[in-house]
Amino acid sequence: MLTVAIVTYERGTVLCETIGLVLRLDPPPGEVLIVDQTLQHPAEVGARLRAWEAAGHIRVLRLPRPSIPNAMNVALREAAGDAVLFIDDDVIPDRALAGVHASALREPGVHAVAGQVLQPGEEPRHVPEDELHRGAIRDLDFRFSHDTPCEVRNVMAGNLSVDRQRALAAGGFDENFSAVAYRFETDFALRLVAAGGRIRFEPAATLRHLKAPGGGVRTWGDHRSSPSPAHSMGDYYFARIHVPRFWRYAALRLKSNVITRYHARHPWMIAPKLIGELRGLVAGSRLARAARGRE
Numbered sequence: 001m002l003t004v005a006i007v008t009y010e011r012g013t014v015l016c017e018t019i020g021l022v023l024r025l026d027p028p029p030g031e032v033l034i035v036d037q038t039l040q041h042p043a044e045v046g047a048r049l050r051a052w053e054a055a056g057h058i059r060v061l062r063l064p065r066p067s068i069p070n071a072m073n074v075a076l077r078e079a080a081g082d083a084v085l086f087i088d089d090d091v092i093p094d095r096a097l098a099g100v101h102a103s104a105l106r107e108p109g110v111h112a113v114a115g116q117v118l119q120p121g122e123e124p125r126h127v128p129e130d131e132l133h134r135g136a137i138r139d140l141d142f143r144f145s146h147d148t149p150c151e152v153r154n155v156m157a158g159n160l161s162v163d164r165q166r167a168l169a170a171g172g173f174d175e176n177f178s179a180v181a182y183r184f185e186t187d188f189a190l191r192l193v194a195a196g197g198r199i200r201f202e203p204a205a206t207l208r209h210l211k212a213p214g215g216g217v218r219t220w221g222d223h224r225s226s227p228s229p230a231h232s233m234g235d236y237y238f239a240r241i242h243v244p245r246f247w248r249y250a251a252l253r254l255k256s257n258v259i260t261r262y263h264a265r266h267p268w269m270i271a272p273k274l275i276g277e278l279r280g281l282v283a284g285s286r287l288a289r290a291a292r293g294r295e
Helices: 013-022 042-056 068-078 097-105 135-138 165-168 184-194 216-220 233-242 244-257 261-265 266-294
Strands: 001-008 033-035 058-062 084-088 091-093 108-117 159-163 200-208
Touching: 001 013, 001 068, 001 097, 001 200, 013 068, 013 091, 013 108, 033 068, 033 233, 042 058, 058 068, 068 084, 068 091, 084 108, 097 108, 097 159, 097 200, 108 165, 108 184, 135 244, 159 165, 165 184, 184 200, 184 233, 233 244, 233 266, 261 266
Parallel strands: 001 033, 001 084, 033 058, 108 200
Antiparallel strands: 084 159, 091 200, 108 159
């Protein structure tokens, strides 16, 4: 059985729209599990969720604090299905989404399936074969709008199915990734592959990401102008764990995130962005040291 799990935070109308579409998938999932980190929904949203729950169409788990990796781990532990399909709370899924994921997960050795994610205004596009097999593309920069099935070592949590027991055996999602939790998906994918699993990219398992302007990770503000470490600390933490040449990686990240066309047009935003990056570097390094100390 396949459980569709939707992790949500501070989303209302768009969450209900997504659930409505999930309930019309063909074939339908065996379970729809909502992991809700929102303290209080608007009255009409709360009423609609309670009605669906009372009718047995969805199951809602409520968590007191927002954490993407923690919420996904809760879904892994609590799901009734032997496979779990994670999707974002602001998407338009293809009607065959659940069936395509379930079929791909039955392939020998496949522990996870990454589906196609089309951002607003984006259409499927082809990644050239030589580019596809470069290490950085495969591990960090894979384009999830790609149009051809292939093996990958990266995933997007907004359209990701996993063999539940295999994912739990690999340690689930690392909850040291906090706030925006950038790169927590890649960390999970690399650990799953290291455990002997294959990750299949299946473009037929497609959805459109609406990229709702509020809620979710966007509660942390615009990454281009924020002095908060929330946007960058996950990447530096990831690099401390997985990247041998950490300082080269850190320097390239700093350059690519501060020297941009946006900052050329808004030079007064360079200082707060630089502060956010440096704070993220310190916070991510501390997290990595603490994680190694617990090993």
